[in-house]
Amino acid sequence: MTGRARHEGDAFDPARVVRTAAILVAGGALAELVLFRTWMGAMSLTAAGLVAMINFRWLEVIVHRLVQPGKTRLDRWTVLRIFGRLTLLAGIFAAILLVPRVDPVAVTVGFSTLVVALVIEGLRQLRVGGG
DSSP: OOSSOOOGGGSOOHHHHHHHHHHHHHHHHHHIIIIIOOHHHHHHHHHHHHHHHHHHHHHHHHHHHHSSSSSOOOOHHHHHHHHHHHHHHHHHHHHHHHOTTOOHHHHHHHHHHHHHHHHHHHHHHHHHTOO
């Protein structure tokens, strides 16, 4: 038996991951504005971060619907979410190629904010012993 009791708030929380990613996106966009003074870089980072967060939330819903015990719920909304995720990703990649002022480094940093937020949540789970 461990000396630390588990609380309900110790479980993995996707909403906390999105909040952390949003804070990282806001901080990154602010740093882009202050350090490099480029609006396009800040907007590129913000757009990519928002797309990453939306994709994460939609993926969460899709996985939740598909891996439930019993009958798989592959309904019209789940299929639309799958195509919506792909459309969002295609849109951001098309913007990188077609819009000349989009900053590809800022887009990469924007997408990376979700990964960093997931790593932070994973480290938190190690620290609190959640599962």
